Amino acid sequence: MKQPLESLLHATLTNLTGDLFPKAALPEGPLLERTRDLAHGDFATNVALVLAKRAGRQPRELARAIIAALPKSELISKVEIAGPGFINFSLAASAYHAELKTLLAAGAAYGRNQAGAGGHAMVEFVSANPTGPLHVGHGRGAAVGDCLCRLLTATGWAVTREFYYNDAGQQIDNLALSVQARCKRIEPGQPGWPKDGYRGEYIQDVANAYLARQTVHADGSSVTAGADADDLDAIRRFAVAYLRHEQDLDLRAFGVEFDVYYLESSLYTEGRVQQTVRALIEHGHTYEKDGALWLKTTDFGDDKDRVMRKSDGSYTYFLPDVAYHVSKWQRGYIRMINEQGADHHSTILRVRAGLQALEMGIPKGWPEYVLHQMVTVMRGGAEVKLSKRAGSYVTLRDLIDEVGRDATRYFLVARKADSQLTFDIDLARSQTNENPVYYIQYAHARIASVFRQLAEKGYTWNVKNGKANLAQLTQTHEQALLVNLSRFPEMLETAARNLEPHLMAQYLRELANDFHTYYDAHTFIVEDAALRDARLTLITAARQVLQNGLALLGVSAPESM
């Protein structure tokens, strides 16, 4: 909708270049914006205001010149100068009718674009260590990351979803020791309980399964428990597989799937960590001090250098991190987006520094990051502390079971990732209109219901007749709906470009509001066949966009509620 008009304007301005203003004065980026107020038409441009100084003319005078140079177009019904020098465009009703037909023809594909041109993008998200069930923070990561994947796919990217986890190292040792202790009936706090052990009850479940010689499947392989409480290595393998499997069940319940599970241990077994160390040394960005090997991250903006190989010969976390990103780069991803909790924000600089130090031609801003801030969980008016170690955290599974998948996903993705989120379990549990996801789903269900009623009343919807009579849609509410439906492709484009899924959640709420308002103000199933078919055509379009939008959020679009 916006694009043809923008092209027209751009061409007009290009023609005026040199005459009215220098070419360099032309602003880059979008020229047009949607107006907030219908009195200002459909689209507005501030280009006359922007160019005024460079052109040495009054904005309104410049606006007149631009309008005069504008070729005639069927799209536009009115152009006027407003305020200090805005040019406001009103679109012809026929332009909206054409858009509606485009929408219906495109169906589930409406709003999609090819901005990514089939390029390969990866989103790495969740990446929880297999030391316990997923908590609410992981849930936010899962919801946001999954929506990012959907947005990127819808805008022409070939997306790979990857989950990275640490299957060795200190945390996993703690896990194994904790399970071992539980195998020996030692409880947290008792003598023999490991320092920094995992205290959650799920550790006992793992221990019980281990002693019962269960077999668990995870990430393409299966592990059978040895039942020997002294075999720490067997316990470790079993516990990791057991908890990875449990996380998989959580993710499946949440409707999130991954293409690749990447094991940190493989970075060692494949020699990638060693190769990375060697390369970093070769490029001269390292030095030895106090028996440790340091990377000069200060060369790349860090406030102090970082140890990469400890004096005991083992590596700090960030070296495998760098090696891991080298793997991602070598796998050919143009875009690499890491979705993670903001408590890990300090890794951004270091990973990028490590990649730059390798001098492999990796762009400075690669990878991209989307960080989500903490989720505070409230229950009974009190905060529930998230603590994996203490074992008293709210799991993602708790939320899904109590609130439902749809509401959980919507809540976790409807806010800017940048802002802290308060997840009030009591509020989200209450199945009332306080839950905005119901509001949107209800709009969809209502439309479905209208068509059920239509059949009961012995009518059928004549699509052809509806499309031929779109001019009958003259009501204010109908026009508002037409306008907002046509905004969907722009919203999708913006949400994907900015990596901000919450924009889609927000938009759908507005669209649902437009529909509900329309629904209450007018009857769709009327005697007049032309009007009836036109209205049914309009609400079918609304149903389609609600479906498309909800699909981008991974939220269902129910036929009835």
Added chain:
RNA sequence: GCGCCUGUAGCUCAGCUGGAUAGAGCACCGGCCUUCUAAGCCGGCGGUCGCAGGUUCGAGUCCUGCCAGGCGCGCCA
């Protein structure tokens, strides 16, 4: 002390690349179901956009400095 994020209505939050009169939901007050699902609609109440400067024709949005909150600042991951 340093870095990242946040500060908008009583509460929870939107506000897209700076634009024209700052928007929703909840709460509160008042209306609307013999008519396609009232999980809905309409109206009202409510704001010095943390504070102070600056840039700009124009700032909630950009810059600087403060103030407040969150998260990080390890030879943990």
